[in-house]
Structure formats: C-alpha cells, structure tokens
Amino acid sequence: MLTVAVLISGAGSNLRALLEAASDPAFPARIVVVGADREASGLAHAEEFGIPSFVVPWRGGDQRAEWGDELLAQLDVWQPDLVVLSGLMRLLPPAVVAAWSPRLVNTHPAYLPEFPGAHGVRDALAAGVTETGASVIVVDDGVDSGPILAQERVSVLPGDDEHSLHERIKPVERHLLIDVVRRIAIGELDLDLAAASTP
Incomplete structure (x- = not known):
C-alpha cells in the first residue's frame, strides 16, 4: 500500500478528491498526513476523513531554509512513500527537493x-x-x-x-x-x- 503525504496552502479541492479516492478499499494508496504552510481551510478535509495534519507556517526571505528544515522534520515523522503538492503555493527549498524528488509530485x-x-x-x-x-x-x-x-x-x-x-x-x-x-x-x-x- 502506497502511503502519501499531501501539502496544501488553500481550500484543498485536489486533496479532497484524493481523500475520496483513497477511502475506497480497492484504491492502492492511503493518505497518512496532510500538511500546510498556514491555517488553510483545506485542513478541514483531513479532519473530516480522520487524517492527521500539521502546519509549518511559511517563513520567507532568509528563513526559507529553516522553513524547509521544519517541513522535512514533519515529513520524516510520517515517512510517506510519496509527497503530493496539492495547491501548495510555495517553491520548496532545494534541501526539500533533494530529499524527496522524484517521490515529490505536483499538479x-x-x-x-x-x-x-x-x-x-x-x-x-x-x-x-x-x-x-x-x-x-x-x-x-x-x-x-x-x-x-x-x-x-x-x-x-x-x-x-x-x-x-x-x-x-x-x-x-x-x-x-x-x-x-x-x-x-x-x-x-x-x-x-x-x-x-x-x-
């Protein structure tokens, strides 16, 4: 079973679609955690489906690398097989991309x-x-x-x-x-x- 972490910034319409698909026992993947860079409204979808969530508030400028380190630490807790960016409106710091790509996909x-x-x-x-x-x-x-x-x-x-x-x-x-x-x-x-x- 493929385990998936989903990262969002907003309403999470793609996240909801994935949650609905993954709720079918025949679907070969499960979402294990949802993360966000702010208190996004889409986190409500995770709560509705009983999926744990976390928020790593965006830190721009010279704190972008530290934000990336915090994001990596959260992902390390859950050890997903795949990370999906679902409307995450941030460019990930190079350290995050290096750690996860190509197991890091975006729409x-x-x-x-x-x-x-x-x-x-x-x-x-x-x-x-x-x-x-x-x-x-x-x-x-x-x-x-x-x-x-x-x-x-x-x-x-x-x-x-x-x-x-x-x-x-x-x-x-x-x-x-x-x-x-x-x-x-x-x-x-x-x-x-x-x-x-x-x-």
Whole structure:
C-alpha cells in the first residue's frame, strides 16, 4: 500500500478528491498526513476523513531554509512513500527537493511546458490560445520544469475568464492526479525512470 503525504496552502479541492479516492478499499494508496504552510481551510478535509495534519507556517526571505528544515522534520515523522503538492503555493527549498524528488509530485493548471508559474490560467488567456490543459509533474528545482507524468488538454472557450477556465481545468487535474497516484502505487509508473528519462 502506497502511503502519501499531501501539502496544501488553500481550500484543498485536489486533496479532497484524493481523500475520496483513497477511502475506497480497492484504491492502492492511503493518505497518512496532510500538511500546510498556514491555517488553510483545506485542513478541514483531513479532519473530516480522520487524517492527521500539521502546519509549518511559511517563513520567507532568509528563513526559507529553516522553513524547509521544519517541513522535512514533519515529513520524516510520517515517512510517506510519496509527497503530493496539492495547491501548495510555495517553491520548496532545494534541501526539500533533494530529499524527496522524484517521490515529490505536483499538479499544474496548464499543458506544460506551456505557461509555467503561479498564473498558468491567466497567462493562457492572455496569450489568446484556443486550448490549455492540466499536468502532473515530478517536482525539481525549477518552476514547473520537472518530468511530466501525465497531462491532458482543455479547450479555452469563447468568453472564458480566469475563473471559468480554471473551474474546467480543476476536474481534469484531479482525475490526472488520482490516476498518477494509482499508477505509482501499482508499479505501473516508476518515478525514478521518469526522472532519469528527462534531459
């Protein structure tokens, strides 16, 4: 059984989808802990499903490394097989990436390498494209630059704004994330091979 830690910053819609999937006895992974960089509303999902949680308040600037060390200490307590970033709106310090990658995955609301960064949906609209997408990647030291594990296209419709487009991307992100976690758990997706095959 694959054990998973999920890190969030906000409402945790992807987290909830994973919790619901993992509550099925046939699903080959279990969430063992949920962490956040602030008192995020999504922690309520963990409480509802009886999953332990922790908060390591974000410390920017010259305290970013110390924040990363505290995060590592929390993860070490739980020793998950996989860490999922589910709307964690922070770039992880290099020490965290070094310790966990490639067992560290993230979702992104764009068809990478198109529109990386914090405003993927807004940037797609600004570029005037007719389609964007969602991706699940291995986290590396770059910004949304790690090996791509799964992705799917989403059409940009006439009249879309950032909210409406993002609302259509979110279910695709959830479906991709759940499937990636399932494939890792059953050995169908090898994260070491995925990382090694990317230049």
